[in-house]
Each structure stands twice: as structure tokens, then as C-alpha cells.
Amino acid sequence: MSDTMFNELRTTRIYEKIVLQIRHLIKEGKLKPNDRLPAERDLAKTLGCSRTSLREACRVLESEGLIVSKPGGGRFIQKVDERVPVNVHFNPVDVLEKSAVMHFIEAREALEPSIAAFASERAEEKDIKKMEAALKAMEEKLKNPDEKVDADSNFHLALAEATQNFVFVSLMETNLSMYRPVRKQTLQSEERYEQSLQEHRAILNAVKRKDTQAAVDAMNVHLHHIRENVLKERD
Amino acid sequence: MSDTMFNELRTTRIYEKIVLQIRHLIKEGKLKPNDRLPAERDLAKTLGCSRTSLREACRVLESEGLIVSKPGGGRFIQKVDERVPVNVHFNPVDVLEKSAVMHFIEAREALEPSIAAFASERAEEKDIKKMEAALKAMEEKLKNPDEKVDADSNFHLALAEATQNFVFVSLMETNLSMYRPVRKQTLQSEERYEQSLQEHRAILNAVKRKDTQAAVDAMNVHLHHIRENVLKERD
DNA sequence: TTTATAAATTGGACTGTCCAATAGCCCAAC
DNA sequence: GTTGGGCTATTGGACAGTCCAATTTATAAA
Numbered sequence: 001m002s003d004t005m006f007n008e009l010r011t012t013r014i015y016e017k018i019v020l021q022i023r024h025l026i027k028e029g030k031l032k033p034n035d036r037l038p039a040e041r042d043l044a045k046t047l048g049c050s051r052t053s054l055r056e057a058c059r060v061l062e063s064e065g066l067i068v069s070k071p072g073g074g075r076f077i078q079k080v081d082e083r084v085p086v087n088v089h090f091n092p093v094d095v096l097e098k099s100a101v102m103h104f105i106e107a108r109e110a111l112e113p114s115i116a117a118f119a120s121e122r123a124e125e126k127d128i129k130k131m132e133a134a135l136k137a138m139e140e141k142l143k144n145p146d147e148k149v150d151a152d153s154n155f156h157l158a159l160a161e162a163t164q165n166f167v168f169v170s171l172m173e174t175n176l177s178m179y180r181p182v183r184k185q186t187l188q189s190e191e192r193y194e195q196s197l198q199e200h201r202a203i204l205n206a207v208k209r210k211d212t213q214a215a216v217d218a219m220n221v222h223l224h225h226i227r228e229n230v231l232k233e234r235d
Numbered sequence: 236m237s238d239t240m241f242n243e244l245r246t247t248r249i250y251e252k253i254v255l256q257i258r259h260l261i262k263e264g265k266l267k268p269n270d271r272l273p274a275e276r277d278l279a280k281t282l283g284c285s286r287t288s289l290r291e292a293c294r295v296l297e298s299e300g301l302i303v304s305k306p307g308g309g310r311f312i313q314k315v316d317e318r319v320p321v322n323v324h325f326n327p328v329d330v331l332e333k334s335a336v337m338h339f340i341e342a343r344e345a346l347e348p349s350i351a352a353f354a355s356e357r358a359e360e361k362d363i364k365k366m367e368a369a370l371k372a373m374e375e376k377l378k379n380p381d382e383k384v385d386a387d388s389n390f391h392l393a394l395a396e397a398t399q400n401f402v403f404v405s406l407m408e409t410n411l412s413m414y415r416p417v418r419k420q421t422l423q424s425e426e427r428y429e430q431s432l433q434e435h436r437a438i439l440n441a442v443k444r445k446d447t448q449a450a451v452d453a454m455n456v457h458l459h460h461i462r463e464n465v466l467k468e469r470d
Numbered sequence: 471t472t473t474a475t476a477a478a479t480t481g482g483a484c485t486g487t488c489c490a491a492t493a494g495c496c497c498a499a500c
Numbered sequence: 501g502t503t504g505g506g507c508t509a510t511t512g513g514a515c516a517g518t519c520c521a522a523t524t525t526a527t528a529a530a
Contacts, residue, residue, distance in 0.1 A: 060298045073491080114344070168338075305481075305523075306522045477524105481520105494509085
């Protein structure tokens with residue numbers, strides 16, 4: 001008899017359901033950054049649960065950095081680049097300082113060439129379309145630094161999704177959001193942004209041609225420039 | 236005047252302090268896996284807080300996979316390998332079914348050669364010791380499948396720590412714990428376990444010699460065998 | 471020794487209460 | 501027209517107490 005024959009049955013707590021629901025609403029865009037959640041007492045009534053259970057759910061979302069609670073004010077959906085977990089082990093300032101930035105880049109250098117390779121082999125029509133949309137967004141010379149980073153992120157996430165491997169998607173999601181402040185800074189330069197755009201185009205073309213080697217090469221060039229740029233900033 | 240001149244002042248909630256404290260105790264080893272936390276009512280009294288605040292803290296720790304709550308039983312520190320966040324987006328059952336297992340392996344194949352390379356360049360004395368300890372644990376021919384997986388995980392985590400890059404550590408932690416059930420199954424075979432042991436030894440030796448190429452090669456051999464073994468199991 | 475049963479323990483959930491911080495408003499001072 | 505003080509309703513923070521269900525432990529019976 002196998003250990004994995006039976007599934008451990010876990011009773012779902014109320015707070016878990018609430019967490020799932022609110023997180024889903026955020027992901028779907030139904031709850032946008034800076035939106036205010038209904039007052040604790042009201043929302044609890046709406047959900048048909050006690051204040052206690054709702055609060056437990058809010059604590060989890062808060063600790064994940066998805067919402068912030070302001071006594072007397074209310075609860076608000078966090079902006080994407082301010083989603084710093086409350087109980088995170090390292091200070092957000094540390095992410096900007098020291099060598100922490102390089103850590104994220106090293107991880108990308110390990111992950112993204114493989115992602116580019118798998119994407120070129122497995123990309124489906126919908127993935128290509130997502131990547132093209134992200135590229136188009138980048139080409140529209142966005143003025144807002146936040147929009148720039150978003151467009152850039154969306155491209156790399158779409159590429160990860162094209163691998164049809166959810167592990168890569170999840171790893172890239174984590175990585176990209178973590179050092180977003182830095183990326184915001186480096187993408188500000190007009191010429192760097194233009195260069196980055198061209199590199200993305202090269203990657204997409206290689207993926208469309210299903211040319212694995214070209215995709216990996218283009219990604220390596222891109223990563224190399226990212227590293228160069230960060231090193232330049234740090235002087 | 237700079238935006239960053241003033242720091243936003245945030246009042247620390249009670250639950251946050253509790254989370255920090257318990258997480259610290261776990262990290263320090265004062266609270267070991269399978270240890271039972273004092274009963275909710277008792278611990279609240281000890282901490283000098285209400286049951287509510289303690290519960291909020293436990294929800295966060297629970298959602299992070301650090302503890303599990305058993306109604307009627309108590310709260311227990313989770314084993315390292317079973318620290319699967321409660322609100323994770325994909326079902327653990329799905330991890331076993333379908334092609335999901337290969338996804339984790341693909342991610343490891345992308346990450347671990349790089350990890351081996353960085354580890355061989357940056358490993359410190361304490362990292363080497365940790366890896367040696369994990370190897371010794373493996374050599375002790377453990378009977379319990381859980382202990383086997385633990386020893387195996389500890390080796391790979393120690394290797395990740397040797398990169399001195401917390402991003403790699405965090406990525407490996409997630410990956411290893413996710414498809415633990417499968418690894419438990421594949422490591423059951425006595426001969427596969429023996430082989431795996433030798434491969435780990437080869438990796439460690441290369442790291443100790445600071446021979447980057449050898450470390451990467453040894454890791455690739457290891458990953459190749461893992462892939463082979465999983466493919467065999469699935470027939 | 472084993473098994474069935476009862477009692478104590480423990481987490482899950484809810485209600486109601488009190489407090490402190492905040493937002494919104496009006497108004498006086500300049 | 502702007503600033504700052506003061507009042508009030510709102511909102512999150514925290515707590516105590518209650519009830520329930522699952523689990524463990526102790527107890528009694530076979």
C-alpha cells in the first residue's frame with residue numbers, strides 16, 4: 001500500500017476561504033490598488049462570518065503585503081510595488097542596499113535562459129499574444145515609471161507562462177516583484193529602456209521562430225545588459 | 236526636499252511581535268519540528284496577551300506552513316520539508332498527478348547547476364560542515380523514508396546556502412518541499428538511494444576543492460539520474 | 471491486556487465591550 | 501483663502517467570555 005494512496009483531509013478554516021476569496025479578487029483586478037475594503041464590521045456581515053474570522057484573514061493578507069490596515073482609516077489594497085510582507089526577514093531597504101540586488105539577478109541568470117529555451121519549444125498561440133501585448137505596451141513610450149516596470153514584468157511573466165510550467169511562473173513572479181524598486185530605477189533611463197525594448201523583441205522573435213538557441217542567446221544578452229546596468233548604478 | 240526624508244511610522248501590532256518571536260524560536264532551534272506549542276489559553280497567558288491576538292499570529296504562521304493546528308490536539312511545529320503554505324495556489328494532489336512532477340525537475344535543472352557553481356566559489360566553513368552533516372545523516376542508512384528525504388533535502392539546502400544568496404535558498408526551499416511526496420517515493424529504492432549518496436559525495440568534494448566545473452558536472456549527473464528515475468516510476 | 475466509555479483538553483468560532491487612531495466637518499483666527 | 505483647533509462618527513486593535521466539535525487522556529469494563 002502506498003503512502004500517497006490516501007489524501008490527508010483538511011478542514012478548511014473560515015479565514016482560509018476569506019483569504020482565497022480576497023486574493024482572487026485582487027488577482028482578477030476586481031480589487032485595485034488603493035481600493036478600500038468595506039469596514040470590518042460591514043464586510044463580516046456581508047461575508048456572513050464573525051469579525052474575528054475576518055480579522056484572522058486580514059492578518060494573513062497583511063503579513064503577505066497584499067493589504068495594509070490603518071486604525072481609524074480602514075484597510076487598503078497595496079500597490080504592487082509596495083507589497084512588502086510585514087514579517088519579512090530582510091528589511092526592504094536592505095533589498096536596495098548592499099549586494100542583495102545582485103542576488104536577484106543571479107537567480108534570473110539561472111532561471112531565464114532555461115525559461116527562454118522551454119518557451120521557444122512550447123509557446124502556444126495565446127502565450128505569443130500575451131508577449132506581443134506586453135511588447136506593444138512597452139513601445140507606447142509610457143511616461144509613468146510604474147507602467148514601464150509593469151510592461152517589462154508582463155513580458156517576462158508571459159514568457160514564463162509559455163513554458164507551460166507553473167513552477168517557472170511562480171518563481172519568476174516572486175523574483176520580479178521582490179526587487180521591483182530597483183528595476184523601476186534602472187528602467188528610468190530613456191536609452192536603457194529603448195535598448196531593453198529591442199532585446200525583448202529579439203527574444204520574442206526567436207520564440208516565434210521556435211529557434212531555441214537564438215532565444216537563449218537573446219535572453220543572455222538581455223541579462224548581461226541588466227547586470228551591467230545595475231553595476232553602473234551602484235557606483 | 237526628498238520624499239524619503241521622513242519615515243512612515245507604523246505601530247507594531249501584537250500579533251506581529253508574536254509571529255517574530257515564534258519564528259525566531261523555530262529558527263534558533265528552540266522549537267523543533269513536531270514540538271507542540273503550549274495550549275492556546277496557556278500561551279496567551281504566558282505572553283500576556285489575549286487569545287485573539289495569539290490566534291491571529293498562529294494564522295499567519297500557519298499560512299506560512301511553519302505550524303499546523305489540530306483541533307483538539309494542539310499546534311505543532313512543521314517539519315522543514317512539510318512547510319507547505321496553507322493558501323498555496325495549486326492543489327498538492329495535482330503535484331503528484333499529471334506532468335507536474337517534471338515541472339519541478341525542470342526548475343531544479345535550471346537552478347541547481349548554477350547553485351553548484353556559486354557554492355563552489357563561495358562556500359564557507361560552516362556551509363561545508365552543514366553539507367557534511369547532511370551526508371553523514373544519509374550514510375547512516377536511515378530506515379524511515381521521511382528521514383531519507385529530510386537528509387537529502389538538507390544537503391541541497393545547505394548547498395543553496397553556500398551560495399550566500401538568499402534568493403537561491405528560498406527558491407530551493409519552495410521547490411523541494413513542493414514535490415516531497417514524489418521524492419519520498421523515488422528514494423525508497425535501496426540502490427537508487429545508494430547511488431544518490433555517491434552523487435552527493437561527488438558534489439561535496441568538488442565544492443570543497445572549489446572546482447566549479449566539476450561541481451556543475453556532478454550536479455548535472457545527479458539531476459539526470461533524478462529525471463531518469465522519475466520517468467521510470469511513471470511507466 | 472485489550473477494548474469501550476466518560477471526562478478533560480484543545481482549537482474553531484462567535485458575541486459584545488472598550489479603547490485609540492483617523493477622517494470629516496465646522497468654525498475661529500489670520 | 502488658508503491654516504489650525506476642536507468636535508464627532510467611524511474604524512481597526514485588543515480583550516473577555518461563551519459555546520461547540522474534535523481529540524486526547526483517563527477510567528472502567530471485558
